[in-house]
Amino acid sequence: MKKLSIRIIISGMLITLLGSPSLSAKTQxxxxxxxxxxxxxxxxxxxxxxxxxxxxxxxxxxxxYFSNATFDWKIPExxxxxxxxxxxxxxxxxxxxxxxxxxxxTKYARHGFKFLTRHMWDNNYGGFFNIRSKDGxxxxxxxxxxxxxxxxxxxxxxxxxxxxxxxxxxxxxxxKKTFFWLxxxxxxxxxxxxxxxMAENGIWLSKIKTDSKEPGASxxxxxxxxxxxxxxxxxxxxxxxWPDPLVKTRLQEMLTIIRDTFVNKKGYLNLxxxxxxxxxxxxxxxxxxxRSRSLINHVSFGHDVETAYLLLEASYALDFKNDTxxxxxxxxxxxxxxxxxxxxxxxxxxxxxxxxxxxxxITISSKNAQWWVQAEGLNALLxxxxxxxxxxxxxxxxxxxxxxxxxxxxxxxxxxWYINGLNYNPAVINAPKASVWKCNYHNGRALMNCxxxxxxxxxxxxxxxxxxx
Numbered sequence: 372m373k374k375l376s377i378r379i380i381i382s383g384m385l386i387t388l389l390g391s392p393s394l395s396a397k398t399q400x401x402x403x404x405x406x407x408x409x410x411x412x413x414x415x416x417x418x419x420x421x422x423x424x425x426x427x428x429x430x431x432x433x434x435x436y437f438s439n440a441t442f443d444w445k446i447p448e449x450x451x452x453x454x455x456x457x458x459x460x461x462x463x464x465x466x467x468x469x470x471x472x473x474x475x476x477t478k479y480a481r482h483g484f485k486f487l488t489r490h491m492w493d494n495n496y497g498g499f500f501n502i503r504s505k506d507g508x509x510x511x512x513x514x515x516x517x518x519x520x521x522x523x524x525x526x527x528x529x530x531x532x533x534x535x536x537x538x539x540x541x542x543x544x545x546x547k548k549t550f551f552w553l554x555x556x557x558x559x560x561x562x563x564x565x566x567x568x569m570a571e572n573g574i575w576l577s578k579i580k581t582d583s584k585e586p587g588a589s590x591x592x593x594x595x596x597x598x599x600x601x602x603x604x605x606x607x608x609x610x611x612x613w614p615d616p617l618v619k620t621r622l623q624e625m626l627t628i629i630r631d632t633f634v635n636k637k638g639y640l641n642l643x644x645x646x647x648x649x650x651x652x653x654x655x656x657x658x659x660x661x662r663s664r665s666l667i668n669h670v671s672f673g674h675d676v677e678t679a680y681l682l683l684e685a686s687y688a689l690d691f692k693n694d695t696x697x698x699x700x701x702x703x704x705x706x707x708x709x710x711x712x713x714x715x716x717x718x719x720x721x722x723x724x725x726x727x728x729x730x731x732x733i734t735i736s737s738k739n740a741q742w743w744v745q746a747e748g749l750n751a752l753l754x755x756x757x758x759x760x761x762x763x764x765x766x767x768x769x770x771x772x773x774x775x776x777x778x779x780x781x782x783x784x785x786x787x788w789y790i791n792g793l794n795y796n797p798a799v800i801n802a803p804k805a806s807v808w809k810c811n812y813h814n815g816r817a818l819m820n821c822x823x824x825x826x827x828x829x830x831x832x833x834x835x836x837x838x839x840x
Contacts, residue, residue, distance in 0.1 A: 435486030638707030673744030
């Protein structure tokens with residue numbers, strides 16, 4: 372493929388994008404009229420994301436939000452409601468209301484808040500169920516009445532955002548109850564950290580005998596990267612509105628565990644540990660076994676760049692002064708992802724890589740450029756370019772990934788983003804736009820964050836850009 376060279380002037384900076392596809396004609400017209408990327412992102416956020424989701428995904432019959440939608444936004448009959456999706460949509464609509472000072476989004480956030488607290492909270496044992504039916508009752512999908520630290524973390528995240536918007540103490544009290552429920556049932560008081568999967572009564576599934584009828588019962592009490600980073604994310608936001616000493620302690624614990632244990636010397640996240648912090652790995656297995664069990668310890672470039680951002684947010688919330696340790700690790704995560712998982716030609720981050728024994732360097736095991744990975748990459752690369760303005764590669768890579776999003780992810784006909792980049796998987800043009808695992812949280816947050824950073828309104832940037840490494 373012939374490399375392209377594009378020269379763009381943005382905010383007085385001359386940038387050359389080598390090996391990147393051209394920006395869309397719409398974006399080029401905007402830039403040629405001296406519109407900034409702030410204007411482009413604002414239009415995309417409002418018209419291409421928020422207005423596509425709301426009010427279309429509001430379930431006016433049973434409450435909450437629809438989970439599933441086709442590529443052209445038809446709403447199918449099957450609509451299970453997962454705590455993660457419902458909470459993320461509460462978070463996004465609450466943040467949109469704050470961002471635009473628009474009470475319309477407040478109405479949408481309140482709608483989701485009512486369903487979450489009325490139908491997904493367990494009035495018998497406490498905690499939020501992982502999944503409910505469309506009308507808020509039991510369903511045997513996704514292990515029925517089981518609960519996860521991951522899902523309850525997102526409940527805290529959404530509830531806290533709604534409380535920031537409305538000052539509704541009911542929302543804050545639910546966030547507090549969820550935090551204490553997690554601390555009682557999910558937190559490991561012996562080794563630290565949290566175990567993700569629990570039964571209805573909060574018992575770790577690993578402690579339930581394998582002949583139990585409890586769905587999902589297993590023999591492992593694993594500490595996983597995904598629930599851990601999102602617990603840190605949730606506790607960061609909760610601590611900002613409720614500076615309780617125990618929340619502070621757990622937030623510090625999460626930051627330290629992620630920074631000093633989950634991130635390895637090469638600069639990417641280890642994914643799973645036993646309850647006593649032994650790394651779960653396939654590295655001494657054959658390549659055939661490794662490939663079949665790559666989920667255990669692959670390199671997830673999207674989680675790495677997202678974690679870089681979340682670490683800095685947590686450090687800022689804790690008011691750590693001159694936190695060079697956290698900044699170095701955050702930078703290392705982004706640098707590793709850029710060096711090993713960034714497509715320098717198309718401009719997107721790959722999905723997964725693997726350090727196979729006997730191989731020189733990393734092997735890319737999945738080129739699917741997932742929408743959320745590119746959204747988190749956009750946010751993280753602009754963040755690093757603001758903190759380290761002398762390292763031009765961050766800003767150049769940020770423009771490349773925006774070019775990738777603009778060309779291969781944004782559905783300019785039906786709205787929102789494709790689940791994967793069209794250049795690697797053109798069939799996703801007909802893939803669902805929404806599911807229990809796909810909503811507007813990642814791209815909505817990234818666009819809001821980027822607008823704030825481009826306006827120089829990000830306090831995390833201001834704090835860390837003063838630190839000398």
